[in-house]
Amino acid sequence: QVQLVESGGGLVQAGGSLGLSCAASGSIFSINVMGWYRQVPGKQRELVAIISGGGMTTYGDSVKGRFTISRDNAKNTVYLQMNSLKPEDTAVYYCNLVLFSRNFWGQGTQVTVSS
Secondary structure, three states: OEEEEEEEOEEEEOOOOEEEEEEEEEOOOOOOEEEEEEEOOOOOOEEEEEEOOOOOEEEOOOOOOOEEEEEEOOOOEEEEEEOOOOHHHOEEEEEEEEEOOEEEEOOOEEEEEEO
């Protein structure tokens, strides 16, 4: 079984920065994809950023150039640095891990950006 524990998030003013981290435990292998998705009420969960075990990254169009995803394979941890935050970035952010085609999700952490 895989467990994902998120930390970070909170309230920040527009233009500010915030960092998220997600630690994975359980039967983890470095050859997996980890990342972040976000969701607001009434909308579908959307991609924020994902990173492969080899460090290849993909970003959602709305966060390109502002957010940076990274990972520490030794710690099974993925990070999301969010800069130049906008009110529209307000959402619940979910950590995701894909392992052998199975999806695992964290409990979610709220990010609120005030204008």
